[in-house]
Amino acid sequence: xxxxxxxxxxxxxxxxxAMALDEGWDLVGITLKQWVGDDGSLPIxxxxxxxxxxxxxxxxxxxxxxxxxLDFTEEFAERVVDPFLDAYAGxxxxxxxVACNRDVRFGALVDRADALGCDVVVTGHHARVRDGDSGPxxxxxxxxxxxxxxxxxxxGSDALRRARFxxxxxxxxxxxxRAADLGMRVADKPDSQDLCFLGGSGPRDFLKTHAPDxxxxxxxxxxxxxxxxxxxxxxxxxxxQRRGLGVAVGEPRYVVSVDTGESTVVLxxxxxxxxxxxxxxxVGLIAPMEGPxxxxxxxxxxxxxxxxxVTPAGDGGWVVEFTDPVEAVTPGQAAVLYRxxxxxxxxxxxxxxxxxxxxxxxxxxxxxxxxxxxxxxxxxDGA
Amino acid sequence: MLYLxxxxxxxxxPETRVAMEPFLADGHGNPGGMHAVARAAxxxxxxxxxxxxxxxxxxxxxxxxxxxxxxxxxxxxxxGAALGAGxxxxxxxxxxxxxxxxxxxxxxxxxxxxxxxxxxxxxxxVDPDRVAASCDRDxxxxxVMAANNEVGVIQPVAEIAAAVREMSPSIxxxxxxxxxxxxxxxxxxxxxxxxxxxxxxxxxxxxxVGALWVRDGLxxxxxxxxxxxxxxxxSGTPAVAPIxxxxxAVEAAVADRARFRRDVAAARDxxxxxxxxxxxxxxxxxxxxxxxxxxxxxxxxxxxxxxxxINLDQQGLAAAAGSAxxxxxxxxxxVLRAMxxxxxxxxxxVRFTFGWTSDPGDGARAAARLVRALDGLR
Numbered sequence: 001x002x003x004x005x006x007x008x009x010x011x012x013x014x015x016x017x018a019m020a021l022d023e024g025w026d027l028v029g030i031t032l033k034q035w036v037g038d039d040g041s042l043p044i045x046x047x048x049x050x051x052x053x054x055x056x057x058x059x060x061x062x063x064x065x066x067x068x069x070l071d072f073t074e075e076f077a078e079r080v081v082d083p084f085l086d087a088y089a090g091x092x093x094x095x096x097x098v099a100c101n102r103d104v105r106f107g108a109l110v111d112r113a114d115a116l117g118c119d120v121v122v123t124g125h126h127a128r129v130r131d132g133d134s135g136p137x138x139x140x141x142x143x144x145x146x147x148x149x150x151x152x153x154x155x156g157s158d159a160l161r162r163a164r165f166x167x168x169x170x171x172x173x174x175x176x177x178r179a180a181d182l183g184m185r186v187a188d189k190p191d192s193q194d195l196c197f198l199g200g201s202g203p204r205d206f207l208k209t210h211a212p213d214x215x216x217x218x219x220x221x222x223x224x225x226x227x228x229x230x231x232x233x234x235x236x237x238x239x240x241q242r243r244g245l246g247v248a249v250g251e252p253r254y255v256v257s258v259d260t261g262e263s264t265v266v267l268x269x270x271x272x273x274x275x276x277x278x279x280x281x282x283v284g285l286i287a288p289m290e291g292p293x294x295x296x297x298x299x300x301x302x303x304x305x306x307x308x309x310v311t312p313a314g315d316g317g318w319v320v321e322f323t324d325p326v327e328a329v330t331p332g333q334a335a336v337l338y339r340x341x342x343x344x345x346x347x348x349x350x351x352x353x354x355x356x357x358x359x360x361x362x363x364x365x366x367x368x369x370x371x372x373x374x375x376x377x378x379x380x381d382g383a
Numbered sequence: 384m385l386y387l388x389x390x391x392x393x394x395x396x397p398e399t400r401v402a403m404e405p406f407l408a409d410g411h412g413n414p415g416g417m418h419a420v421a422r423a424a425x426x427x428x429x430x431x432x433x434x435x436x437x438x439x440x441x442x443x444x445x446x447x448x449x450x451x452x453x454x455x456x457x458x459x460x461x462x463g464a465a466l467g468a469g470x471x472x473x474x475x476x477x478x479x480x481x482x483x484x485x486x487x488x489x490x491x492x493x494x495x496x497x498x499x500x501x502x503x504x505x506x507x508x509v510d511p512d513r514v515a516a517s518c519d520r521d522x523x524x525x526x527v528m529a530a531n532n533e534v535g536v537i538q539p540v541a542e543i544a545a546a547v548r549e550m551s552p553s554i555x556x557x558x559x560x561x562x563x564x565x566x567x568x569x570x571x572x573x574x575x576x577x578x579x580x581x582x583x584x585x586x587x588x589x590x591x592v593g594a595l596w597v598r599d600g601l602x603x604x605x606x607x608x609x610x611x612x613x614x615x616x617x618s619g620t621p622a623v624a625p626i627x628x629x630x631x632a633v634e635a636a637v638a639d640r641a642r643f644r645r646d647v648a649a650a651r652d653x654x655x656x657x658x659x660x661x662x663x664x665x666x667x668x669x670x671x672x673x674x675x676x677x678x679x680x681x682x683x684x685x686x687x688x689x690x691x692x693i694n695l696d697q698q699g700l701a702a703a704a705g706s707a708x709x710x711x712x713x714x715x716x717x718v719l720r721a722m723x724x725x726x727x728x729x730x731x732x733v734r735f736t737f738g739w740t741s742d743p744g745d746g747a748r749a750a751a752r753l754v755r756a757l758d759g760l761r
Contacts (some may be wrong), residue, residue, distance in 0.1 A: 028693065033712040053711065068693050071712035115690045117759045 001165065002026045004118040006069065006105060009052030011186045012167050014059035016177045018182055020122045021063055022227035028116060029060040029067035032109065034076040034100075044128060048250030055186050062184055064213040070112065072104060079103035081197055081210075087212035088207055088235040091260035092332025096195060097151040101125075106152075106159035108179060112316070122164040127152050129160060136160040138286050138343040143171040150301050153336045153346035154284050167200075202244075204236035211235065218263025219248050223256065223272055234263045240273055240328025254328075271350070274325035275306075277353040280318040280335045285345035295339040299329050299349060310337050310344075318347060385700045389585075389677060389738025390532055390562055395628070396587030396739065402631035402713055404633055405747060406624035413620055415612065424623045424728030431630035435594055438633045439579060440570040441449025448595045448616045449626050453561040453582030455606070456595035457483035457526070459577040459617065460557040464524035465496050472523020473497035477509040477538070478721035484526045507536040507722045510609055515546035518744045524555045529563035529574070533705045533718045533734055534668045536565065544575035561585050561593075565636050565739070566644055566676050567627070577601055582631065582754050583625065588632030592625035635649065639739060647737045648676040653746030654735065655679055661754050679735040686760045688733050689713045694756035695733070700749060703734045714747065 003025035004186060005017045021027055031053050053069050061068030080100045087094035113121050126141035127149040135157045135278040141147040148168075155163065159280075167175050179187035198206050208215050215233025222228055229247035231237075237245075241255040245268065278299075290314060296305035297320050307323040320335060329352045336346035384396075412424030429444065436444040461484055465472040473490045478500050484646045485500075492498040499517045503509050509527050518525065525547050530537045544556045558580040560569050565586040569580055577598040577708060584590035597616070609618030636643070658665050658681065668680035681692065688704040691711070695702050705716025719729035735749060 028697070057711075066693075066696060067687075068696075069711040070689055070712065112690065115687075115760050116693055 001120075002028065002116070002118045003029055003120045003122050004028050004109070004113040004116060005065075005122040006109060006124075007031050007056035008124065008192075009055035009059070009186065010124060010192060011184070011189050012126065012175055012181045014056070014184050014186050016122050016124040016164075016166045016181075017059065017063055017065065018178065020164060022323040023166075025120070025122070027063075027065040027122070028118060028235075029056065029063075029065050030065070030067045030109070030112070033054040033069055033079070033103070034072050034074075034104070036073060045148065055189070056267040059184055059186060061180060072108060074198075074379070075104055075108045078101070079107070084208070085211045085214075087332050088203065089211050090258060090332075091234065091258045093238045093258075093330045094332045095151065095334050096130040096197075097301070098154050098334050101152055102154040106155035106163060110159055110162060111300075120162045120164050122166065124167055125152060125165045126168050127165050128168045129163060129165060132171060132287070134288055136286070140192075140338070140343075141165075141168040146172045149338075149343050150298050150336050151348075152335065153286065153334065153343050155283060157286060160286065198347075202236070204233070208233065214260055216263045217327045218265065220245065220265050220267050223266060223268045228253075228267055231265060234258050234260045234265050238266050239330040270327070272354075273327045275322070275327075275329040275352045275354060276325050277319065278329050278335065279313070279350045280320060280347040281316065281350045283316045283318050283345055283347035287339070287344045289337075289344055293337065293339065293344060295337050295344065298336045298338065299326060300333055305336075305338050316347070317350075330364050385504055385608055385749055385752065386740070386746060387702045387735040387737060387745070388701045389741070390535075390734065390736035391582045391703055392590060393565075393587055393738040395584075395589060395739055396607065396632055396635050398635040399588050399628045399632045403624050403628040406627055408625050410415070412623070413493055414623065415610070415620070417580040424705065427623055427627050429726050431626045434630040435581070435633050436596075437493065438637045439564075439581070440572050441595055441596055443599060445614060446599055448592045448597055448613045449629070450595055450617055450620075451622075452591055452593040453481075453559065453580055453585070454593075455617075456580040456582070457481065457557075457559055458487050459603065459606045460580060460597075461487045461524055461526050462491060462606055463616070464555045464557065464578070464601070465491050466494075466604040467499075467523065467602040468604075470523060471496045472566065473499065473521040474524055474526070475499045475501060475514060475517045475522055477501050477503055477514070477528070477719045479503050479507055479509070479530055479531050479533075479536075480528055481524060481561070482760050484559060496523075501527075502590045503721055505723050506672045507531055507534050507718065508672060508692055509538050509543065511542040511546040513584070514543050517552040518547060518550050520551065522554050524557055526557040526559070528559040528561075529569065530560075530567065530587040530675045530678075531718060532562045534680045534722075535562070535675040535718060535736075536669045536674040537675060540576060548575065555598075562678075563701050566640065566647065568640070570607070571596060571598075574638060581629075583629040583632055586632050586636040588629040589625045592622060592629045632735065636739070643739055644676050647739075647741055648745050649743035650746040651679050651735075651738045651740045652677055653743065654737075654749050655746075657747050657750030661750055662757065677737045677741075679737075680732060682728060682732045683757065684728075684731060686731055686757060688730055690760055691733055691756060694758075694760065695752065698752040698756045700752040700756070703736070705729070705732060705734065 005027050007013045007029045080096050084094050084096045125148045126146040128139040130137045140149050214235040217232050220228040237255045237258050253267040256272045257266040292311040297308040298305035306326045309321045311319045313319045331349050333349050334346050335349050337344040411422040414425035414428045432447045435447045461529040488498045501517050527543050540558045555577040556574045561582040579596040581594040583592040583727040607618050666682045704713040715726045715729040
């Protein structure tokens with residue numbers, strides 16, 4: 001049986017390939033060329049660059065499997081980078097890894113696997129898949145600190161059925177030990193941190209180059225609308241951000257909301273970041289969801305999930321009510337619902353409901369609409 | 384593995400290995416020294432020069448400059464002639480030249496040399512009159528390859544040289560014969576050129592060595608500056624063993640040419656005939672114009688070359704796509720774009736190149752493997 005293994009040049013996918021080989025798969029190693037720098041060439045170092053492609057090639061050679069680099073720059077630009085820019089221009093803070101996994105790795109790459117006669121796609125993600133009564137189940141990784149189920153929530157059951165995440169079953173320490181045992185030079189390679197296509201700089205530099213229209217000068221204001229300072233573009237500020245604001249007001253200030261239309265960034269205190277709930281759109285489910293679920297909701301990559309009641313709200317939406325207020329719930333990021341370790345599904349955070357008196361009018365209005373929707377749903381359930 | 388990527392590099396011929404062995408075992412002489420060890424190296428070097436000169440019909444062996452390969456020879460020819468005598472001379476080249484010429488022209492353009500790219504027709508042919516019409520009194524050098532490395536189309540180099548000569552006798556004409564020399568008769572008199580590029584590893588010599596034939600009297604600015612070896616045209620201690628290997632390979636290729644043409648043409652034509660029956664929608668590029676006997680450039684509509692190459696590799700057939708980036712990913716080829724192909728068509732092409740180790744039955748074998756590789760791709 002043939003398997004396509006996506007090799008990024010990192011230690012996880014290298015060991016994933018080794019583990020799949022041990023399981024008896026006939027492997028085809030693939031590295032995706034996903035992006036090029038602004039001058040049309042790939043930098044040598046950094047995530048998904050020339051050095052990474054070489055590392056992947058070396059790992060494949062160590063394992064004695066064929067390895068190819070495929071050009072996915074068009075797919076990546078269309079399905080990941082363009083939506084990323086659009087979202088920022090609309091004042092949202094997207095998570096491009098969700099789109100990349102859904103549309104590139106478990107979209108276009110699965111189509112390639114079909115063309116190449118491969119039954120499954122192996123990646124180095126830290127997550128686990130189990131068979132369930134109604135299809136595959138997606139679970140958090142054995143190594144909770146490396147869990148990536150959050151960015152995989154949107155890949156869908158069909159892709160999940162064909163996905164294999166061998167390293168999701170072991171700890172990162174064990175991954176590195178196995179790489180070292182195999183003599184792979186990536187054994188102690190650091191984990192990648194930044195978004196690959198930002199080329200090591202922050203989103204604001206990237207937006208200035210690629211979405212200049214979304215970067216108009218504007219003001220920082222406090223939650224009552226008083227001007228605190230100016231900035232050169234609202235897009236790219238992230239809710240909860242404290243550093244790099246360039247305004248000093250004597251005590252810590254955080255970005256609490258971003259309005260790219262008015263080019264206004266609202267700064268507030270830490271308690272202004274607290275949200276009692278949010279609405280979620282574009283929900284995709286992996287596990288069945290008949291009605292409201294009391295579980296936990298993760299609103300950001302690598303953060304703790306918070307206890308919440310999640311209620312379906314028609315049109316592929318959710319209303320999320322947190323048991324205790326949650327900090328920096330950010331429109332554009334994914335909200336993923338877990339029951340224990342299992343991913344139920346997820347979608348994109350749309351509106352955020354504040355929990356405190358200082359909340360702006362917009363937020364109170366959203367909060368109102370949430371309670372109305374939630375109310376109508378409980379009435380339906382009651383009937 | 385059925386190896387049909389000889390245009391990328393071809394196995395070293397036994398004659399090459401035999402010729403090189405003494406210099407690998409005990410070839411430490413620097414030809415520039417004043418002792419017996421150096422003299423032995425020097426005489427091997429000059430013997431190699433004579434053999435290469437004779438193979439292409441050069442008047443004097445010293446017209447042959449040994450280089451580090453075809454790319455360096457192209458750089459020396461184009462940049463050397465454009466910048467010769469302290470000039471910023473103009474460069475005229477065809478749109479399907481190898482990157483070694485196109486990128487050198489780009490570099491010269493950035494230095495202020497006037498640079499003109501001459502378009503090709505849909506078969507990849509360069510029109511001699513268009514080349515001549517692109518020249519003006521600033522033009523220092525014209526570069527048109529003897530045969531294209533991707534599609535194998537043979538260019539009318541003699542006609543181009545004559546047309547340029549008629550326009551202005553002071554313009555130097557260069558031709559890259561890296562792909563052609565193994566199968567086409569290459570005589571500098573017949574071609575009427577002033578410079579000719581030769582590569583070792585494309586005809587059964589070692590990689591990392593090449594030659595540029597330069598007509599006596601031509602002024603070239605060196606690309607590599609240093610100790611003034613190779614008549615001041617290419618500094619650096621000559622690599623005696625590879626140079627001896629290159630000379631042996633050139634000689635062997637010329638001696639083997641008639642057999643090569645017969646066997647390779649049988650293999651290539653057998654391949655294309657079998658394909659016509661087995662994959663009737665496959666299209667042979669430039670099938671109606673003169674092509675190198677070893678080249679078969681095929682488009683299978685609807686099948687990405689990237690996928691086909693992977694499946695061919697799995698079936699034990701080594702072939703190539705037109706163009707790869709530094710990371711190894713397949714890219715749409717500039718040559719096909721110059722021939723007016725759209726990106727999609729350009730990404731559906733695979734190049735099969737036969738070579739001196741191919742036997743006439745390899746064509747039918749390759750066609751059968753291609754059919755298996757296509758299974759599942761559409």
